[in-house]
Amino acid sequence: MGLVADGGQNTGIWHQIFNFDHYGELLGLVQNSLLAGVLLGLVGGLAGVFVILRDLPFAVHGISELSFAGASAALLLGVNVVAGSIAGSLIAAGAIGVLGVRARDRNSVIGIIMPFGLGLGVLFLSLYKGRAANKFGLLTGQIIAVSTPQMAWLLGTSVVVLLALALVWKPLTFASVDPEVAEARGVPVRGLSLAFMLVLGLAVALCVQIVGALLVLALLVTPAAAAARVTASPVLLPVLSVVFALCAMEGGTLLALGSTVPISPYVTTIAFVIYLGCRLVEAWRTQRTPPAALDSPRDHERSHT
Numbered sequence: 001m002g003l004v005a006d007g008g009q010n011t012g013i014w015h016q017i018f019n020f021d022h023y024g025e026l027l028g029l030v031q032n033s034l035l036a037g038v039l040l041g042l043v044g045g046l047a048g049v050f051v052i053l054r055d056l057p058f059a060v061h062g063i064s065e066l067s068f069a070g071a072s073a074a075l076l077l078g079v080n081v082v083a084g085s086i087a088g089s090l091i092a093a094g095a096i097g098v099l100g101v102r103a104r105d106r107n108s109v110i111g112i113i114m115p116f117g118l119g120l121g122v123l124f125l126s127l128y129k130g131r132a133a134n135k136f137g138l139l140t141g142q143i144i145a146v147s148t149p150q151m152a153w154l155l156g157t158s159v160v161v162l163l164a165l166a167l168v169w170k171p172l173t174f175a176s177v178d179p180e181v182a183e184a185r186g187v188p189v190r191g192l193s194l195a196f197m198l199v200l201g202l203a204v205a206l207c208v209q210i211v212g213a214l215l216v217l218a219l220l221v222t223p224a225a226a227a228a229r230v231t232a233s234p235v236l237l238p239v240l241s242v243v244f245a246l247c248a249m250e251g252g253t254l255l256a257l258g259s260t261v262p263i264s265p266y267v268t269t270i271a272f273v274i275y276l277g278c279r280l281v282e283a284w285r286t287q288r289t290p291p292a293a294l295d296s297p298r299d300h301e302r303s304h305t
Helices: 002-017 023-053 057-077 081-099 103-127 132-140 146-175 179-185 187-211 222-230 237-256 265-288 297-304
Strands: none
Touching: 002 187, 023 187, 023 222, 023 237, 057 081, 057 103, 057 132, 057 187, 081 103, 081 146, 081 187, 103 187, 103 297, 146 179, 146 187, 179 187, 187 265, 222 265, 237 265
């Protein structure tokens, strides 16, 4: 009897996680979510390249906490949640950009902002007397609650982020890879750093709307980190990062469609599997590379002299 009960319970759990009953009918409900996934894949994949190059994963988490606080405040006040999320993100990004010029200062500022933002968010949600699903969605994401007005905000903000990245891509790449040389050649390194932090704030606010504040790293860090494991090409790196982010977002949306589980576990799991796959590819390449190919040209010159 115990085995039967356990088996029934496990079947119920799997049915909650993977349920494709009436799947075709449900697809019509997530058109906005699928489009939002494309936008977030583009924004997260491209912005994530600089998050990795500039070592800012911790900053992403810090910004997401204040973005959560802004969205929670907007939910409590009955105003646009996306606008509140963007306002919170920009405040956090601006503070980190201005106060955290050096890496040590930046980490300290982020460590102060994170608990403050999370505490504010918890306070606002505890005061909110509306639907519990709205509270839960801000933390773990939501799939079919992307309304047309919210979609307009997401689209407009995504366009701003993508245009900003296009304008600063080349100098920002230079400043991210070799800031000392870039500054010596007249590149406004500090100005670009602050500008990117604000762009990152907008990107975080976008991702929070779909995957939630707790798991936003799955879109802004994991895809780019996975791509960096298999290529160092300045062209292929952002392309692969976007492809991985799109796979995580669209795959997560489609898997979560028929289940009772929030979208974020699916997105994070797909992103993590992609990252593991890239690590395996990297290890396989390393094993296949002959030892002589790992030597520098200078070592060859020394061996012939």
